[in-house]
Amino acid sequence: MPSSRPSLPRSRGHESGAPFCTGITGQARAFVRRPFCPDVDTWSGTAAHGANRTGRMFTGDRSGDFLYRALYRAGFASQPESVSAGDGLFLCDTWITAAGHCAPPGNKPSPLELRNCRPYLERELGSLTNLRLVVVLGKIAFDTYLAILKERGKIDRLSAFRFGHNVLFDLRPSLLCSYHPSQQNTSTGKLTEEMLDEVFTRAAKIIRSEPDRAERPPSSLLSSGQRTR
Numbered sequence: 001m002p003s004s005r006p007s008l009p010r011s012r013g014h015e016s017g018a019p020f021c022t023g024i025t026g027q028a029r030a031f032v033r034r035p036f037c038p039d040v041d042t043w044s045g046t047a048a049h050g051a052n053r054t055g056r057m058f059t060g061d062r063s064g065d066f067l068y069r070a071l072y073r074a075g076f077a078s079q080p081e082s083v084s085a086g087d088g089l090f091l092c093d094t095w096i097t098a099a100g101h102c103a104p105p106g107n108k109p110s111p112l113e114l115r116n117c118r119p120y121l122e123r124e125l126g127s128l129t130n131l132r133l134v135v136v137l138g139k140i141a142f143d144t145y146l147a148i149l150k151e152r153g154k155i156d157r158l159s160a161f162r163f164g165h166n167v168l169f170d171l172r173p174s175l176l177c178s179y180h181p182s183q184q185n186t187s188t189g190k191l192t193e194e195m196l197d198e199v200f201t202r203a204a205k206i207i208r209s210e211p212d213r214a215e216r217p218p219s220s221l222l223s224s225g226q227r228t229r
Contacts (some may be wrong), residue, residue: 056084058082060082063183066196067137068080068089070181070200071091074197074200074201076091076093076200078090078092097121098117098141099117099121100117101121102116135176137178137179138182139180142161142177163177164177165178165179165191166195166199176203178191
């Protein structure tokens, strides 16, 4: 676990920043409106717990507590907890969003629900003009993001990518994977605080342009317009 928090520049918006966008989640309770800030470097996707109840994704539950502590230790959040939309928290160089913007029965979004929510996700992605890294929290987020890339002609085959914790893919923007901080994963030890710290510490290094080893799909599986490092 990092002993001190890295110093990253504060975002120009109250809750989102310049180089990092964290937060594609598997599902979300509601679409969370934030100050518009297109100059984000990192984007994350996962399940946005508590959003329709509190007005902010990952707020008011144990999954959010787990996530924001990790973001704080890596320098991406101003405080280690998210209690309410008005608690003074702001994110640095980070944008949090979700693959699904509904509360499905049993917290299991159907493929149809995810497809219906995808235009909102794509709209957010399109607004992040300085995006350098995408962090996906969970397999649903991973599959949704790759499906978008395939539809846009950025990749040719989904089978070239295998989800795994702390796996980095050499795309533009880079793609970094993490297990979802669900209570099931954290209570069983599948995802520990140290493991999540490793992901966001790595994310901080990537957006500072430090070299990092990434999984590189075979060039034949990338579209001609997709550059790799």
